[in-house]
Amino acid sequence: MNGINTTALADFAAAVTADPKAGQARFTVTTHWQGGSRSRAHVGSYHLGGQEHPRQFVIDADEPPGLLGDDTAPNPQELLLAGLNACMTAGIVATTAARGIALTSLQIRTSGQLDLRGYLGLDPDVNPGYDRIDVHIEATSPAADADLHAAITHAVRHSPNFNNFRRAISVTPTITTGAGG
Numbered sequence: 001m002n003g004i005n006t007t008a009l010a011d012f013a014a015a016v017t018a019d020p021k022a023g024q025a026r027f028t029v030t031t032h033w034q035g036g037s038r039s040r041a042h043v044g045s046y047h048l049g050g051q052e053h054p055r056q057f058v059i060d061a062d063e064p065p066g067l068l069g070d071d072t073a074p075n076p077q078e079l080l081l082a083g084l085n086a087c088m089t090a091g092i093v094a095t096t097a098a099r100g101i102a103l104t105s106l107q108i109r110t111s112g113q114l115d116l117r118g119y120l121g122l123d124p125d126v127n128p129g130y131d132r133i134d135v136h137i138e139a140t141s142p143a144a145d146a147d148l149h150a151a152i153t154h155a156v157r158h159s160p161n162f163n164n165f166r167r168a169i170s171v172t173p174t175i176t177t178g179a180g181g
Contacts, residue, residue, distance in 0.1 A: 001096075001097035001100065001101075001102060002093045002094075002096055002097040002101075002102060002103050003093065003097075004093055004094050004097035004098075006097050006098055009094060009097070009098055010098070019049075021049060021050060022048075022049040023049070024047075024048070024049060024050070025046065025047065025048050026046065026047040027043075027046045028043075028044070028045070028046070029041045029042070029043055029059070030042050030044070031061075034060075036062070036068075036069060036070055037062055037063040037067070037068055037069040037070070038060070038061070038062045038069070038070065038072060038073070039060070039061045039062075040058060040059070040060050040061075041058070041059040041060075041061070042056075042057070042058060042059075043055050043056070043057040043058075043059070044056065059079065060072065060073035061073050061074060061075060061076050061079055062074075062075065063075045077112070077114065081110045081111070081112065081133070083161055084110055084133070084135075084161045084162065084165060085108045085109075085110055086161075087159050087160055087161035087162065088108055088135070088137070088155065088156055088159045088161070088162055089106060089108060091155035091156070091158060091159045092106060092137070092139070092151070092152050092155040092156070093106065094155070095151050095152075095154055095155035095158075096141070096143075096148070096151045096152070096155070099147070099151050101141055101143040101147060101148055101151055102141055102142060102143065103139060103140070103141050104140045104141055104142065105138070105139065105140045106137075106138070106139045107137075107138045107139075108135065108136070108137050108138075109135075109136045109138075110133055110134065110135050110136075111133070111134050112130040112132060112133040112134065113130070113131075113132070114128075114129070114130060115127070133165055135156075135162075137152060137156070139152060
């Protein structure tokens, strides 16, 4: 249903219910500067239930010319919003499939406004990040609107990235410096 193996989804949920450690996931991304405002992130593996699973993906980022970049890739803000959208999409598709709701279309559009005075350090009272993100979800299905709406509401409420945006996350930077050659 909706491209999701609902039997495997139910089996995974049962396994996590039986052993919560099976549901512990850790993701790591390593990013290297590529010159200018360009960077390249590498995804090498993830851990699920204490086991490492190899993966190989590259994610490029750059800024548009108006923000001193070369416009070779999405900028970090676009990637952040894309990650939010992708997480909600996966959750909505899985939740509707688990509930027997076939989707015919799904689109999520997110946007947010930044005040770059904060990023540039020009005004200490200006937040360098988003104060608000607007999310607009459009979905169609042959299912009853109330059922589709309830499934989407449930999926969004349980989306990891949606919740990452909704609440403060402890971020602990460790900075290592040295003379470069």
